[in-house]
Amino acid sequence: MPAPRLGISPNAELVLSMITKRQQRPQRRKAEPGQSDTAALVQRMDRGLSIQHPHTGASTLRVIPLGGVEEVGENMTIFEYENDILIVDMGFAFPDENMPGVDYIIPDTKYLQENKHKIRGVVITHGHLDHIGAVPYILPKIGDPPVFTMPLTAAFVERRLEEFHLLGRSQIHRLDIDQVLNLGTFSLRFFRLNHNIPDSMGLSIRTPAGHIIYATDWKFDHTPVDNKPSEFHKIATYGGEGVTLLMSDSTNAEVPGYSLSEKDLGETIDRVFRDAQGRIVFATFSTLINRIQQVFNSATKYDRKVVVTGRSIVASVEIAFSLGILKIPPKLIIRAEAARRLPDNKVVILSTGSQGEESASLARMARGEHKTITIKAGDTVVISASPIPGNEAAVGSVMNNMTRLGARVIYNKNLDIHSSGHAKQEDLKMMISLVKPKYFMPIHGEHHMLVAHAELAHNLGVPDANIFILDNGDAVVLREGTAKKMEHVIKTGLVFIDGLGVGDVGEVVLRDRKVMAEDGMFVVIMQIDRKTGKLANQPDIISRGFVYMKESEDLLREVKHEVRKVVETKSNKPQEPNWAYIRSRVRDQIGEFLFQRTERRPLILPVIIEV
Ligand SMILES: [Zn+2]
Structure with a gap:
């Protein structure tokens, strides 16, 4: 598995060539004359939460996932009504073993390139790379449309654009979770959801053809680390207003029970800190801000100083701290050099590389190639993230190296240290019950996960004919409050990214x-x-x-x-x-x-x- 190359600065003119898996059926439509400028359409806010039910129009709304319903990753969905397109998320996926040398996969956006005049804006639900990773590859190709998202996500998107020297092209707007945003025909409201990154949200999308609730990457957590639980009252209100279509996260649809609260995880982390005799090396995703907060909390409690190592985690900590999302006491974070002068039981090393990435700090420590930190007997290494499928071997090799060096390794198999950010069956059922949708569409998952989620909806009384399992490029078409599925509506496929090349590896x-x-x-x-x-x-x-x-x-x-x-x-x-x-x-x-x-x-x- 190649390490993510976050620092690459691609050619100004990227060539997106596509690999077609399905029949091409793009429909090129002309712009209507007199269409108002995007800038004038956006941010007509503050219409208040009590929106009039829009009078029913005869036109159709097409909901088309470009990625994310055949895999976990490359999440991107388009909503198209007449002359308006709304895009939700722009993520990438990691390649599997059949794609040697490929760094990432992004969705095929040819249809959007051909229809960029219709794009009214991009809404990003949260800051994980499977939702923002493709932003620098896709935005310039579709006319740099405005992006709307919550403050932390906005900062992550800006950092990503900056890495590609694209900052300043698309406008990045910070949303207020209680505002109403009108983009063309779409009237959007937002509701907070729990996930393992702060500022995650779902969408209520009003159109003349129907009302849609879009909820990806969420779980219900009554005691979240940031003390901001999911906004149940808003979800219930939408349910009362009537929801035509619910689109909901299927990642854990096969897992029974309720999700673990991040607070419970905090107690596990606390136990590790209490019991560790020597240094603690804690590896996690750079975007798991809540997890990082808990490490800082436990470090403070047990009087340990924290060394932060790894480019992406340093950047995340800086961003989240500057926004007031991470609370860090003064002098808690120290340099690696200073840590050498402290007793081992006073040191925590917070590191990237929980996926075994070759070039990340953790793997370099495990190989004895890290500039300032060497692993030794007595260290406790915590890998606080489940391996993404395909990364197991790399993670295993890091763990082997660590244990050879004498460290004790704790990971999700011998301690429940990774609380999934995705809802399990009981939470998923509660969402469906609150929203009471007429139609249901499982999203965010491989096909078998979508099927499991569909079964939950069926058991809750959603008729089978009203449940749509899509492939990328299929559509749910809504018209006057009724919906049907259409297959292969637009051409999709995988665009491979290898080094600086976008789409040139076919x-x-x-x-x-x-x-x-x-x-x-x-x-x-x-x-x-x-x-x-x-x-x-x-x-x-x-x-x-x-x-x-x-x-x-x-x-x-x-x-x-x-x-x-x-x-x-x-x-x-x-x-x-x-x-x-x-x-x-x-x-x-x-x-x-x-x-x-x-x-x-x-x-x-x-x-x-x-x-
Ligand atoms: Zn996520």
Whole structure:
């Protein structure tokens, strides 16, 4: 798993090329004349909470997830009514093992690029990367529309844009949780939800076609660390007003019970601090601000000083502290150098790298490559985050290294140190009961999670015909308060990001990478006489990851013989040798020959030098 490259500054002009998985069906519509400017439409606030039920229009609202309903990650949904598009979230996903070398995946936004004149704004629900990670890749491609979000999220979005030298293009607006925001036809209200990052919120979206509640990445926590519980009263009020469609988080739809409160987790952290004899190394996600607060609280209580290490966690702590969200007593945070002069039981090291990322602080400490911190016997290492699927091996390797160095490692298997930020079944049921939607659409999860969530809704009495499980690019179409599902409404796919490249790694490149990873590569260099079409001398063979050449001399000799047969076959007219044809025959026939001898299929690269 490659480490996230947060600091990359891509070319000013990124080329988004797309990988199409489905049939293309974008509908290009013309802008209506006299349409008002986006700036004039936004922030017509303070209409108060008692919105008149909009008189029913005949037009349709299309709700289309571009990502996030076939995976955990790359969350992005569009709401389209007549000439207005509202976008909610813009996240990326981490690649799986079938995508070697790919850093991130972002949704395909071709449809939005073609319809950017309709985009009225982007609302971001919270500051996690699977909701904001794609912002710098996508915003410039869709005309830098204004972004609306809560203050902490806004700061994270700005930091992300700054890393890409894009700050100042899109306007980033801070929302008040109680305001009403009108974007084109959409009238939006917001409600606070608990999650493991502060300032998470859900949306009430009013349109002439229906009323939608959008609730992603949430749980109910009656004793949250920031003392701001979910706004049940607002959710219940929406339910009373009548909700056409509820869209809700499915991440933990298969997990029975209620979510653990962050406060309970605080007690676990407290126990670790109480019992640890030496230093404590605490690794978590940089955005788990509430978790970080609890570490600071326990450190204060047990008279330990905190060293913060890792670029992203230092930045998060700074942002959250400057907004007054993190409470840090003076002199609690010290430099690593100063910590060396303290007794071990007076030190906490707060670190990034809970996913085993190769270049993050924790992995560097585990490999003994960290500039200022070395792990030693007596240390207690806490990994306070469940591995994202695909990262288990990397996390395992960090844990092995840590224990070899003599540290005690605590993680979610031997101590419930990671409280999920996502609602479990009982909370999910309560949301459905409060909102009482006519239609239900599970979001945020892989297909099997959506199905489990649909079953909960079914058990609560939502008719099966009113439950929509979508794939990316499908739509729920609402018209006059009724809804139906339509498949493949717009083309979607995955856009791969590899280093500075956005979309330039496609399925062909990935296939080659997989072939090379599995069976290596085999280069055949042939000097061919232009006049006779014959080999001027013996072909050269270079192989990597296929066979060890010194021990395979017989095989290589035979290959060279085969190459000569292929090149000098009578069907090649000597007067006009067709190089492309020779290359493809060498590729096919040498490929077949090697497979018969070795049962391996290396990537074969024929190179012809004309002489
Ligand atoms: Zn989240």
